Amino acid sequence: MNKTAIAVYGREFNQSVIGYVLELFTYLRNKEVEVYIYHDFHAFLKNNYNLDFEFQKFKTHLDLPSNIAFMLSLGGDGTMLSAATVIKDSGIPIAGINFGRLGFLANISKTNIQEALDQIFANEYQIQKRAxxxxxxxxxxxxxxxxxxxxxxxxxxxxxxxxxxxxxxxxxxxxxxxxxxxxxxxxxxxxxxxxxxxxxxxxxxxxxxxxxxxxxxxxxxxxxxxxxxxxxxxxxxxxxxxxxxxxxxxxxxxxxxxxxxxxxxxxxETNLIRLANDQYFNILREKLLWGIDVRNY
The missing domain is CATH 2.60.200.30 (Probable inorganic polyphosphate/atp-NAD kinase; domain 2)
Incomplete structure (x- = not known):
């Protein structure tokens, strides 16, 4: 039986989030997931952190096999935007784990990685198409x-x-x-x-x-x-x-x-993975502080 394969895209990050990255890769290894990692991100991890994980590498979506289930973007919204340009018209769905601040696109919290991925691997999500x-x-x-x-x-x-x-x-x-x-x-x-x-x-x-x-x-x-x-x-x-x-x-x-x-x-179009609690207006209210007295925020 073929392993589930996913792609991981990321950019350089600061030391404060390495624990969450290790948590993610440990989770994927325990799930026996085959991981394809963006080559620049792989070089960054190899040069700065002693990770004992086995990865395949890719430069463009053409390097990815046809059975890629989805792509994980590790970072903020800017990283998600870059990930979308890498996969282009391949149709690969993208989920974003937010290591940044605002997170309109990358809205999976870094403190909620395992629960979110459990839902994704169980196909408990919707695809939202973006022009x-x-x-x-x-x-x-x-x-x-x-x-x-x-x-x-x-x-x-x-x-x-x-x-x-x-x-x-x-x-x-x-x-x-x-x-x-x-x-x-x-x-x-x-x-x-x-x-x-x-x-x-x-x-x-x-x-x-x-x-x-x-x-x-x-x-x-x-x-x-x-x-x-x-x-x-x-x-x-x-x-x-x-x-x-x-x-x-x-x-x-x-x-x-x-x-x-x-x-x-x-x-x-780009296919974004949206979990059950990722409602558009919920995100707007949260990120734009709608309904909150900003004088006391």
């Missing part, structure tokens, strides 16, 4: 094809002196020429992240929308706008420095203003 964005360029800047983002795609000015102008054409119709520090295009997943801090609305996952949110616009009448997920958005950027920054979740690129962007919905 992604993809970005392409007019000059094929990305040699491997489109770049994807589960949270948001953002363009920023490349220095601290002058605003940029972002000419946004939505479905072949001019939306606006944004004179601002930047522009965020966020998924429902990303609507509770950077977009929210810039005044954007919260969009419930599965609603079929994205939100375009300006960053510190010169004209205060320019507000966030919710658009249909089937949109195609063309962006051209003007800047005094003739360059700008493109951010796709945790990845950033410095691009020439000669490079324009085409942003649309990705042709695949």
């Amino acid at each position: 992604l964005l993809q970005v392409e360029t007019n000059d094929n800047t990305f040699e491997d094809g489109p770049t994807y983002a589960l949270n948001d795609i953002t363009v920023f000015r490349s220095d601290s002196s002058a605003m940029i102008t972002v000419h946004a054409v939505l479905n072949n119709e001019l939306l606006n020429s944004y004179w601002a520090d930047g522009l965020i295009i966020a998924t429902p997943t990303g609507s509770t992240a950077y977009s929210l801090s810039c005044g954007g609305p919260i969009i419930m996952p599965g609603s079929g929308n994205f939100v375009i949110t300006p960053i510190s616009p010169h004209n205060l009448n320019v507000r966030p706008i919710v658009v249909n997920e089937h949109m195609k958005l063309h962006l051209e950027i003007e800047s005094r420095t003739e360059k700008y920054i493109l951010s796709c979740d945790s990845k950033s690129y410095i691009l020439s203003t000669k490079t324009s962007l085409i942003i649309s919905k990705a042709p695949f």
Whole structure:
């Protein structure tokens, strides 16, 4: 009988959480689970901790066998975002163990690892599909094809002196020429992240929308706008420095203003594992302190 196989993705962490990592790997070994671990994370563990666990290694989802049951992301929400880009369109479900702070995506507590994994291995969970964005360029800047983002795609000015102008054409119709520090295009997943801090609305996952949110616009009448997920958005950027920054979740690129962007919905979705107590509005109330008198918090 073949062993259950899972993938583990992680990034560097501080000494305070090594006990939880050891607890996880001990649990998996006792369950006789075959573990495939992301190669950079494997190198970090090998160089910094004396772990006597046997792991297979992988660099991309193409290195993983077809019987991978799910992926565990060890870290905060940023680690979850990176994990989603690693598995791409493989459909592998992701569960996040939160070693960070906020944990909208990675919402399994590090103090509740064994109980949560018992539920997952017993198939006592639901799959929540999350839309992604993809970005392409007019000059094929990305040699491997489109770049994807589960949270948001953002363009920023490349220095601290002058605003940029972002000419946004939505479905072949001019939306606006944004004179601002930047522009965020966020998924429902990303609507509770950077977009929210810039005044954007919260969009419930599965609603079929994205939100375009300006960053510190010169004209205060320019507000966030919710658009249909089937949109195609063309962006051209003007800047005094003739360059700008493109951010796709945790990845950033410095691009020439000669490079324009085409942003649309990705042709695949990310599958998030959600346990019985992982209710969307419960998470919002907890993380955003709804209903709590913050004066006494």
